[in-house]
Amino acid sequence: xxxxxxxxxxxxxxxxxxxxxxxxxxxxxxxxxxxxxxxxxxxxxxxxxxxxxxxxxxxxxxxxxxxxxxxxxxxxxxxxxxxxxxxxxxxxxxxxxxxxxxxxxxxxxxxxxxxxxxxxxxxxxxxxxxxxxxxxxxxxxxxxxxxxxxxxxxxxxxxxxxxxxxxxxxxxxxxxxxxxxxxxxxxxxxxxxxxxxxxxxxxxxxxxxxxxxxxxxxxxxxxxxxxxxxxxxxxxxxxxxxxxxxxxxxxxxxxxxxxxxxxxxxxxxxxxxxxxxxxxxxxxxxxxxxxxxxxxxxxxxxxxxxxxxxxxxxxxxxxxxxxxxxxxxxxxxxxxxxxxxxxxxxxxxxxxxxxxxxxxxxxxxxxxxxxxxxxxxxxxxxxxxxxxxxxxxxxxxxxxxxxxxxxxxxxxxxxxxxxxxxxxxxxxxxxxxxxxxxxxxxxxxxxxxxxxxxxxxxxxxxxxxxxxxxxxxxxxxxxxxxxxxxxxxxxxxxxxxxxxxxxxxxxxxxxxxxxxxxxxxxxxxxxxxxxxxxxxxxxxxxxx
Amino acid sequence: xxxxxxxxxxxxxxxxxxxxxxxxxxxxxxxxxxxxxxxxxxxxxxxxxxxxxxxxxxxxxxxxxxxxxxxxxxxxxxxxxxxxxxxxxxxxxxxxxxxxxxxxxxxxxxxxxxxxxxxxxxxxxxxxxxxxxxxxxxxxxxxxxxxxxxxxxxxxxxxxxxxxx
Numbered sequence: 001x002x003x004x005x006x007x008x009x010x011x012x013x014x015x016x017x018x019x020x021x022x023x024x025x026x027x028x029x030x031x032x033x034x035x036x037x038x039x040x041x042x043x044x045x046x047x048x049x050x051x052x053x054x055x056x057x058x059x060x061x062x063x064x065x066x067x068x069x070x071x072x073x074x075x076x077x078x079x080x081x082x083x084x085x086x087x088x089x090x091x092x093x094x095x096x097x098x099x100x101x102x103x104x105x106x107x108x109x110x111x112x113x114x115x116x117x118x119x120x121x122x123x124x125x126x127x128x129x130x131x132x133x134x135x136x137x138x139x140x141x142x143x144x145x146x147x148x149x150x151x152x153x154x155x156x157x158x159x160x161x162x163x164x165x166x167x168x169x170x171x172x173x174x175x176x177x178x179x180x181x182x183x184x185x186x187x188x189x190x191x192x193x194x195x196x197x198x199x200x201x202x203x204x205x206x207x208x209x210x211x212x213x214x215x216x217x218x219x220x221x222x223x224x225x226x227x228x229x230x231x232x233x234x235x236x237x238x239x240x241x242x243x244x245x246x247x248x249x250x251x252x253x254x255x256x257x258x259x260x261x262x263x264x265x266x267x268x269x270x271x272x273x274x275x276x277x278x279x280x281x282x283x284x285x286x287x288x289x290x291x292x293x294x295x296x297x298x299x300x301x302x303x304x305x306x307x308x309x310x311x312x313x314x315x316x317x318x319x320x321x322x323x324x325x326x327x328x329x330x331x332x333x334x335x336x337x338x339x340x341x342x343x344x345x346x347x348x349x350x351x352x353x354x355x356x357x358x359x360x361x362x363x364x365x366x367x368x369x370x371x372x373x374x375x376x377x378x379x380x381x382x383x384x385x386x387x388x389x390x391x392x393x394x395x396x397x398x399x400x401x402x403x404x405x406x407x408x409x410x411x412x413x414x415x416x417x418x419x420x421x422x423x424x425x426x427x428x429x430x431x432x433x434x435x436x437x438x439x440x441x442x443x444x445x446x447x448x449x450x451x452x453x454x455x456x457x458x459x460x461x462x463x464x465x466x467x468x469x470x471x472x473x474x475x476x477x478x479x480x481x482x483x484x485x486x487x488x489x490x491x492x493x494x495x496x497x498x499x500x501x502x503x504x505x506x507x508x509x510x511x512x513x514x515x516x517x518x519x520x521x522x523x524x525x526x527x528x529x530x531x532x533x534x535x536x537x538x539x540x541x542x543x544x
Numbered sequence: 545x546x547x548x549x550x551x552x553x554x555x556x557x558x559x560x561x562x563x564x565x566x567x568x569x570x571x572x573x574x575x576x577x578x579x580x581x582x583x584x585x586x587x588x589x590x591x592x593x594x595x596x597x598x599x600x601x602x603x604x605x606x607x608x609x610x611x612x613x614x615x616x617x618x619x620x621x622x623x624x625x626x627x628x629x630x631x632x633x634x635x636x637x638x639x640x641x642x643x644x645x646x647x648x649x650x651x652x653x654x655x656x657x658x659x660x661x662x663x664x665x666x667x668x669x670x671x672x673x674x675x676x677x678x679x680x681x682x683x684x685x686x687x688x689x690x691x692x693x694x695x696x697x698x699x700x701x702x703x704x705x706x707x708x709x
Contacts, residue, residue: 383593
């Protein structure tokens with residue numbers, strides 16, 4: 001449990017106890033108010049009963065005086081009581097509705113009072129008509145006394161009963177007040193005990209581990225980086241201890257890294273000293289090398305100029321070839337477009353030729369029918385010629401000339417027959433060749449279609465090729481421009497090489513200075529090594 | 545050959561004086577093919593050649609009878625020359641030639657495979673046939689010359705055209 005939760009719980013317990021005490025106090029207060037209300041209720045009824053008795057006594061006294069004297073002014077108390085008695089008894093009856101027994105007594109009292117007042121009223125009327133004699137006066141007064149005694153007794157009973165209830169209610173109120181006081185005292189005592197207990201527990205769970213953390217922080221701060229704070233808490237103190245432990249671990253690693261780097265620095269300084277010594281030795285060699293570089297730079301300058309000229313010339317040649325390739329590609333593409341169009345037209349023409357050949361084949365079929373008719377006619381002619389010859393033979397010598405005609409007819413029929421045979425043979429040859437022509441045309445059309453498709457593909461390829469050639473030509477142009485720029489650059493390099501030669505000459509002098517500086521550097525390395533050796537290296541005080 | 549040439553040839557033929565020997569030799573014949581053999585039918589007894597046309601086969605008729613047909617307005621039986629020559633029956637067709645042999649009133653109708661030509665009957669037949677036979681002889685061109693009258697009198701051909709009319 002976290003410290004926040006513990007503190008929250010420690011405050012929550014007393015607050016809960018206070019809330020319980022408050023609730024109890026409110027309950028006791030409510031009960032006391034109820035008891036006081038009932039006491040007031042009983043007092044009101046008692047007071048009303050007392051007022052009723054007073055009014056009735058006044059009414060009886062006034063009436064008796066009127067009976068004795070006969071003066072109307074003595075009836076004033078009676079008349080006032082006659083108006084108030086009924087109201088007072090009704091109000092007392094309304095207040096005693098909760099007590100059926102008391103309410104019944106009041107109802108009966110009201111009836112008795114009304115009857116008594118009516119009797120008195122009757123007597124008053126009689127007295128007004130004539131003065132009472134002694135006997136009537138005594139009887140009337142005696143009856144009034146008896147009636148008033150009964151009324152007084154009833155009112156006394158009611159009053160005593162109500163006073164008894166009042167005493168009980170006051171005793172109950174006193175008991176409630178005592179109980180409430182006791183409950184409040186007990187609740188406050190429990191609240192105080194709970195508050196003390198929660199404070200003790202919170203302090204115990206926080207203060208102890210806090211002291212452990214404080215001790216650990218002191219030790220780690222004192223340089224004991226291997227010390228670790230060990231507490232079992234899982235709250236903020238536990239997290240704080242873990243953070244301190246992690247910090248101590250990181251600090252320990254950093255110290256080790258600092259020591260390691262200090263050693264490496266010492267080794268580097270030693271290495272610097274050695275290199276400075278070697279540098280001094282190499283400075284002499286560098287002088288000779290620098291002189292050689294100067295002469296080499298001059299030779300390279302001449303070679304660079306020659307290479308630059310050759311590169312520019314070759315770039316120009318390549319650019320020209322690329323331009324010719326672009327032109328050839330464009331011409332080839334135009335030729336291919338023309339060839340594609342020509343093949344398309346040839347395919348259309350081949351289609352039309354195929355249609356014409358098919359029409360020709362159909363017409364040849366018609367010719368075949370005509371030949372069949374001619375053949376039939378020739379056979380009939382032949383048969384007619386034979387019959388003519390028969391008739392000529394029958395005619396004998398007179399039919400000789402007719403026989404010649406028949407013979408000629410037969411020759412014509414045979415000639416027609418032979419001609420039809422020959423025409424049929426030729427027609428067969430035509431049909432065969434037309435079929436072959438149709439098939440060849442079909443194959444040609446198909447071939448032209450495929451060729452057109454292939455030409456279209458070739459066109460696409462050539463278009464791509466042209467684009468590639470154009471791109472290549474553009475690239476070649478850029479290369480030529482670059483070559484020209486390179487030529488200029490090489491000129492600059494040439495100038496730079498000359499500058500290098502001059503600088504190399506200067507380097508000779510500088511190299512001597514470098515040798516001297518190397519020696520100074522070696523001495524400086526030794527001094528640094530000594531200085532670093534004297535420095536503390538992060539042990540004990542926690543600083544590097 | 546043009547019509548003028550034909551007329552000229554005809555005039556030349558008519559201008560020739562008849563030769564008695566030639567008149568004797570004026571025996572001509574119709575050469576018809578039956579199977580693979582040529583047969584010569586003398587013109588004097590062949591009075592007409594007509595196409596077969598429609599023919600009606602007769603049930604229970606002998607194989608020699610090809611059927612019943614109307615030829616040149618005459619209703620009668622048609623005989624199959626191939627069956628006569630002990631060959632398989634002819635595949636009858638409307639264009640097959642029919643030789644009408646014998647007397648005009650009762651001609652014998654004989655359907656043959658083809659009528660190829662007419663030719664002269666040579667005086668000297670290389671192989672004259674036996675007496676009373678329908679075979680007159682064999683020409684140098686290997687044509688069997690038929691005696692139409694003997695053939696028409698053959699009982700096998702007893703019902704000639706016109707007998708049913």
